[in-house]
Amino acid sequence: MGGTTTKIGLFSSEGKLMDKKEIPTRVAMGRKSVFQDIAACIRTLTQDHGAALSDCSVGMGVPGPIDETGYADVMVNLDMYDFYPGKELSELLEGIPVKAANDANVAALGEMWQGGGRGYKSLLFVTLGTGVGGGIILNEKILHGAHGLGGEIGHIWVNPDEPETCNCGGHGCLDQMASATGIVRNAKRFMAKAEKPSALEKFDNLTAKDVFDAAKAGDEVAEKTVDYCMGFLGKNIADVTYVIDPEVVVIGGGLSKAGQYLLDVVYNHYKRYPKLKKCLSDFRLAQLGGDAGMYGAARLALEEK
Amino acid sequence: MGGTTTKIGLFSSEGKLMDKKEIPTRVAMGRKSVFQDIAACIRTLTQDHGAALSDCSVGMGVPGPIDETGYADVMVNLDMYDFYPGKELSELLEGIPVKAANDANVAALGEMWQGGGRGYKSLLFVTLGTGVGGGIILNEKILHGAHGLGGEIGHIWVNPDEPETCNCGGHGCLDQMASATGIVRNAKRFMAKAEKPSALEKFDNLTAKDVFDAAKAGDEVAEKTVDYCMGFLGKNIADVTYVIDPEVVVIGGGLSKAGQYLLDVVYNHYKRYPKLKKCLSDFRLAQLGGDAGMYGAARLALEEK
Numbered sequence: 001m002g003g004t005t006t007k008i009g010l011f012s013s014e015g016k017l018m019d020k021k022e023i024p025t026r027v028a029m030g031r032k033s034v035f036q037d038i039a040a041c042i043r044t045l046t047q048d049h050g051a052a053l054s055d056c057s058v059g060m061g062v063p064g065p066i067d068e069t070g071y072a073d074v075m076v077n078l079d080m081y082d083f084y085p086g087k088e089l090s091e092l093l094e095g096i097p098v099k100a101a102n103d104a105n106v107a108a109l110g111e112m113w114q115g116g117g118r119g120y121k122s123l124l125f126v127t128l129g130t131g132v133g134g135g136i137i138l139n140e141k142i143l144h145g146a147h148g149l150g151g152e153i154g155h156i157w158v159n160p161d162e163p164e165t166c167n168c169g170g171h172g173c174l175d176q177m178a179s180a181t182g183i184v185r186n187a188k189r190f191m192a193k194a195e196k197p198s199a200l201e202k203f204d205n206l207t208a209k210d211v212f213d214a215a216k217a218g219d220e221v222a223e224k225t226v227d228y229c230m231g232f233l234g235k236n237i238a239d240v241t242y243v244i245d246p247e248v249v250v251i252g253g254g255l256s257k258a259g260q261y262l263l264d265v266v267y268n269h270y271k272r273y274p275k276l277k278k279c280l281s282d283f284r285l286a287q288l289g290g291d292a293g294m295y296g297a298a299r300l301a302l303e304e305k
Numbered sequence: 306m307g308g309t310t311t312k313i314g315l316f317s318s319e320g321k322l323m324d325k326k327e328i329p330t331r332v333a334m335g336r337k338s339v340f341q342d343i344a345a346c347i348r349t350l351t352q353d354h355g356a357a358l359s360d361c362s363v364g365m366g367v368p369g370p371i372d373e374t375g376y377a378d379v380m381v382n383l384d385m386y387d388f389y390p391g392k393e394l395s396e397l398l399e400g401i402p403v404k405a406a407n408d409a410n411v412a413a414l415g416e417m418w419q420g421g422g423r424g425y426k427s428l429l430f431v432t433l434g435t436g437v438g439g440g441i442i443l444n445e446k447i448l449h450g451a452h453g454l455g456g457e458i459g460h461i462w463v464n465p466d467e468p469e470t471c472n473c474g475g476h477g478c479l480d481q482m483a484s485a486t487g488i489v490r491n492a493k494r495f496m497a498k499a500e501k502p503s504a505l506e507k508f509d510n511l512t513a514k515d516v517f518d519a520a521k522a523g524d525e526v527a528e529k530t531v532d533y534c535m536g537f538l539g540k541n542i543a544d545v546t547y548v549i550d551p552e553v554v555v556i557g558g559g560l561s562k563a564g565q566y567l568l569d570v571v572y573n574h575y576k577r578y579p580k581l582k583k584c585l586s587d588f589r590l591a592q593l594g595g596d597a598g599m600y601g602a603a604r605l606a607l608e609e610k
Contacts, residue, residue: 065584073583122451136548138448145550146427147584155580156544169579239461243441243548245450274474275460278378279370279452 234269539574
């Protein structure tokens with residue numbers, strides 16, 4: 001479930017994606033309508049493929065923290081509060097099992113199962129998009145956390161020198177440094193301070209992609225920006241390694257389209273920490289793009305069967 | 306197993322401590338002798354209580370990283386390298402099950418089972434002693450990590466301004482700030498800069514306990530030191546909460562004798578992070594002291610039965 005659209009996939013019990021649909025998330029209509037839309041789409045998908053609803057189980061990824069009991073306190077983007085999303089959907093689907101988890105967490109599970117983390121059992125997944133999200137898989141299971149905060153690395157304070165306030169109310173969150181927004185903001189700062197001209201000056205609406213492209217082409221300001229911003233991410237991943245020591249780190253989200261270049265910059269910062277020398281995690285790019293959550297939700301559903 | 310002595314406890318299968326012994330760890334005699342000493346002590350303990358060795362299983366905590374397969378790469382304090390401690394001990398005990406884990410990790414498990422974390426299933430355990438150690442329990446199991454690094458929070462770099470080098474080769478590790486050594490070092494720095502006299506000046510061999518005692522009595526330099534050093538710990542625990550979101554944080558080790566005062570200082574720093582507002586973990590003092598590892602090892606042995 002996203003704030004704009006919801007993607008719904010039908011998977012075989014072997015985990016093959018058989019069909020998928022994307023429907024608008026009609027947030028303004030209220031929670032009941034949104035869930036009815038989803039339930040109706042699930043019915044259509046199963047009927048189209050001759051599957052009995054009673055043979056199915058459902059997994060869902062939602063944009064907000066979910067604790068281990070399936071409780072959602074707040075989903076700002078959906079204007080939904082204080083309820084159990086899995087239970088709500090199950091009641092509209094004749095009581096079949098529905099398990100909900102945080103969207104970044106199900107995406108992590110999807111990448112482990114069928115994406116960049118295939119073959120690994122423990123994984124840190126980092127999404128670099130408008131914000132920075134994270135999900136952790138240990139022994140092939142999502143680490144939800146006692147309050148649904150597991151893997152929420154985007155709001156760890158990494159830069160005490162950041163003057164702006166983060167949307168969470170903090171200062172210097174990883175989200176402010178390593179997100180697309182953070183990269184653009186920092187590129188503008190480096191441009192303002194630069195003594196040489198930069199290829200970035202020609203953009204009216206500078207994007208993170210422009211910065212990465214210019215960095216790859218050797219533009220000094222762009223290189224500095226990427227190195228500075230991704231330095232915080234590399235350090236943060238090192239910190240997380242000291243906590244959960246994952247087999248692999250998978251990097252996804254829009255920025256991961258910068259590919260191996262991005263991965264190398266982050267890895268070079270990450271590996272600087274002496275204690276990690278013999279304990280380095282593998283680094284991989286995500287492979288499932290916007291479908292990662294759907295795959296992970298399916299895997300979650302299979303756990304319930 | 307410690308670098309000086311090894312504690313060995315006999316537990317009933319219900320988890321009751323029936324007897325315990327402490328033997329010297331004769332590191333200079335080499336690995337084989339050390340393990341033979343331990344095996345002999347286990348035989349004596351079981352015989353003393355009329356237990357058949359074949360009915361027993363063994364858990365052990367060792368001073369070094371152990372990965373999920375039970376492999377130990379290096380235990381500096383024991384001068385032992387590249388082996389499987391559990392397998393080694395099992396071979397001396399007619400092949401009964403022996404499971405080894407890192408000492409801080411088994412202590413964490415012990416505190417969850419019978420100590421400060423009783424009643425909780427997920428826990429961050431922090432030991433504040435000569436160094437800073439950590440262990441993580443999720444769903445009542447140790448988080449070993451892919452390379453045995455799980456919960457090794459002591460070497461996360463928390464203070465870029467620290468001029469001295471840590472024994473790990475890093476700079477500004479949590480270990481350098483929140484350990485007994487770190488507190489004494491920082492107290493001396495604050496004393497040197499202080500404009501007012503401090504009660505700490507009278508000590509020839511200043512200890513962390515002296516600093517805590519003086520802080521509790523209202524000495525300004527001591528208060529500043531505790532607040533400064535424990536500020537790094539509180540921030541670090543907040544960071545870890547964003548990663549694993551534990552139900553409870555248990556603080557042990559020699560410094561935890563400062564009791565509720567210490568807990569309050571750390572908690573006040575910890576709770577400053579906005580995103581945590583509704584997700585605060587409980588804070589507890591450890592209760593098992595130096596026996597925590599023995600309890601956790603017993604719990605580990607019970608998992609094997």
